Every structure is written in C-alpha cells, then in structure tokens.
Amino acid sequence: MSDIAERVGRILDDPENWPSDPKEAVALQRRMAGRVRAEPLDASAVRTVAGLDVSYAKDDSALSAAAVVLDAATLEVVESVAIASEVSFPYISGLFSFRELPPVLEALGRLETTPDVYLCDGFGLAHPRRFGVASHLGVLLDLPVVGSAKSVLYGRHSEPGRERGSWTPMVAGRSEVVPDSAALAAGGAEVIGRVLRTRAGVKPVYVSVGHRVDLDGAADLVLRLSPKYRVPEPVRHADRLCGEHRKEVLAARTASEE
C-alpha cells in the first residue's frame, strides 16, 4: 500500500471530517481555513501532477471519480484510476468539497504513485470562507493543491487581454465593481485568485491557491499544463476518464439487470 493510500484511509474513516449537516460543514470550513498555507512551490521538484474530477448521473445517486497522473514535463499520462461510488452530500454552492472529496480521495487512495502536486476542478482561496475544494483537499493531505475553475463562485475581477497568458487579479467581495488598480497597488484589496487566459480568445480559467503553493506558482503551473486547450491537461484527462467510467458502470449494470 502506498503512503498516500494510508493517509487517505485515515481521512475517509474519520467521521469528524464528514458532517452530514450543512451547518456543521460551514463551521468545519471556518475552523480549517486557518490552516491553509500559501507558500512558494519549488517548480523543479514537480515531476508529476494529478488531475482530479467527478462525474455524476442525472437522476441516480451514482458517480465516478478519477485521478490521472501526468508527467509535468512531457504531459504524458503516467497512471490513472477511476472508481464508482454514490453521492453522500447534496450539491450546495460553497460546500462543494463535502460532495466531491470522498470519491476523489477514494480514487487517490488507489494510486500506486504519489503525485507531487494536485489539481482540482474548482477553487481554493477564491471562496466566501477561503476554503474551496482545493484548500480542503490540501489541508487534509497536507500536500500542494491548486484550484482551476471554469466559472466564478466569489470575488470580482476585470477581463484579461485576449492573448494566451494574460491575466487579471480576482479580489474578495461581491462581483459588481471592477477591482481598482490603485487600490491593488496600495495593498488595500485581498487578492484571492487569478483570471488566466490559457487560450487566445477563449473564456479564461479561474486559478486560486489550494494549499502549499503561492498564486504565482499556481498560475504558472496551470498555464504550463494548458499548452493547447482551455482546461489544464490533468483535469481534462480526469474529466474524460470519470465520464467514460460512469457510462461503463451504467452499461454493465443495465446489462446485468435483464
């Protein structure tokens, strides 16, 4: 059993980690948010990156989760796992991680290798209580995690330039007012993430610190991992894999029922 499998097992088995009531979940977020650390990540030490995602059934409670490990230099798939499970928490915006992390951790536990960095399809600090799924996973594992989301949950920002690599900051607060560059320079605003254009002329992605990386490092990594498509490669692979896996599980179940 790999090192990460043991840690994942302890996390999943501790009922303190998995409240069933949204009220308790919010309280847990408030307690754990203080443990998030934004710090430089040694990019030269990053050999492998894991992309994580979950695919849900429309009516059913069935779901599949995937973890795909890529070589950070070549972007080739090193290892991938997919597991089937069931929904254990409702989808509530802001409490997304309580729904998504149990199956994600199950998948991580089946990995032979221990990735150096993890990429979540969602936010880290760019969250109303600064504790999105990427921060939640990072604190539970105490490993580097980056958040890369496809739409905004919280915060305000202006639009980045249309060329690949251009970006604007995401600032805490409700999303009507565009952040003021003078206020940013004066350090008066809390920067919680970055709107990053990974493909020219295509809707940007929203990057934030999960845990044990800083925002520059997180954005550099996401851009490196998105040489061709909008969504970073590890997450693209995980998205495709868990979608296929869920359909295979459904097909197998349907076949055995007749």
Place this chain on the structure above:
DNA sequence: GCGACAG
C-alpha cells in the same frame, strides 16, 4: 428582501 451561486 434581492441577487449570486465552483461542480
């Protein structure tokens, strides 16, 4: 009260 709301 109103609007917003990751996947």
Place this chain on the structure above:
DNA sequence: ATCTTGTCGC
C-alpha cells in the same frame, strides 16, 4: 454536473 444534434469555424 447531466441531457443532447447539429452546426459554425479554423
């Protein structure tokens, strides 16, 4: 997120 066919553009 999921359910879905064709269609516009490089």
